[in-house]
Amino acid sequence: MWKVKPLLDRQKNRVQMVEHLDVIFRSAHLIPVFGNGPLPDDFHFSFSLDVFNSYYVNRYADYHTFEIVF
Numbered sequence: 001m002w003k004v005k006p007l008l009d010r011q012k013n014r015v016q017m018v019e020h021l022d023v024i025f026r027s028a029h030l031i032p033v034f035g036n037g038p039l040p041d042d043f044h045f046s047f048s049l050d051v052f053n054s055y056y057v058n059r060y061a062d063y064h065t066f067e068i069v070f
Contacts, residue, residue: 004030005054029061 032052
């Protein structure tokens with residue numbers, strides 16, 4: 001698996017942009033890189049992109065993803 005991180009500007013803020021649908025080739029299965037401690041009991045999955053600093057890209061999610069990424 002490959003490790004990816006969000007793009008940051010000089011002030012360490014995440015760069016946010018809207019991508020046109022024509023440039024999206026396929027969705028990606030991102031697995032968060034967890035820290036040493038456990039997640040809080042009230043943690044909701046919808047906050048994952050904001051909370052975690054890096055992610056693994058699962059190239060084994062399905063046959064087509066494996067063929068594209070590998």
